[in-house]
Amino acid sequence: MSTDTPISRFPVADPAGLPADLAERYADVQERSGFLPNVFAALAWRPDEARAFFAMHDALMDKDTPGLSTGERELIVVATSAANGCAYCVVAHGAIARIRMRDPNLADLVAVDWRKAPLDDRQRTVLDVAVRLATDPAAVTPEDLDRLRAHGLTEDDVWDVGAITAFFALSNRLAHFAAIPPNPEFHLLGRLPR
Template sequence: MTIAVLRPELDRPRSFTQDTLGWVPWLEPPAEAELTDAQRAGLVQASRAASPYFRLLAEDPTVLEARTRADFDIFHSTRDGLPRGERELAAAVTSRVNGCVFCASVHARFASHHSGREADIQRLLAEGPDALTDDGSDPRWSAITDAAVALTVTPVELRPEHLAALRSSGLDGLAILDVIGATAFFAWANRLMLSLGEPEVIGT
């Protein structure tokens, strides 16, 4: 029987951050050396065996493989559609709304790196999505942020006016699909990660 392990001594982050965080599972994942061939295949990338999160998901390798290939397709197939930085923006907004500190840290770093707008991403983390929409200075980022917030709350909150705003800010159909894909993926992934463990501050 798998036993849940709670760690009161854990050094938990006290705010959203772009720092690199650790993640500690509440259920004991398989040890890396114990992974079966099927579980290793489900990881898709061999390096992911080092992650306790992915080793835990490897308990169902078929689902993990489908999840990972969807992740790669949404965020790395950037020949067409939305630029990588704005896909990561949608993921960071979603993670901020859902309160997933770990995912927000990862995708905020990616968004900062690929967009070159670290200060704006930091404002998102510190103040929430309204920080990117209230001043009206960037209609494109505002439209992406508003759409991501709506879809994160519940799918029916994404309304025609959100799509109209995305189109009017220059996004074509493929780019809009990327906003929806990045947001929907993390609206699900945040909830999965939040239910299986918690973030940890790691030494620098």
């Protein structure tokens, strides 16, 4: 991808003019990863929405529970974003999944066809319910939620499966709408030693 590819169809805020809290978060992300994800740049022009987006993201994605690890949360994003045809989220969250799952191949296999990926029964059930919610929400039944519980997911974990799927459906659609391209840096993350 060329460096002159636009980050968004909408205005991109000047980083020097960001509110202090967003500037601090963006600087931290850039320092830790070595680059600023394009979604951050694309959301910056609407600071209140950027804050809300990141708050929801952090509440759902930055926790490990016995029933749903941070890596498995990323696999939900990869599988549902693939079902929604969102290249940005598949590439970006595929990179994070590679790191959090400590597996350089699993996210790619999940993105192509999660049903054939080397997942255990619990992970397969989680992705089955999440992808169904992403593609045919009315088809999700109480029995689907019971299947998640039968695999050891707590009520909070079951809710998180739905909330992650719903939140990233929003993210997928915004990435499509704004035509946000994935950063080239994402393609190598989690594949090569640092």
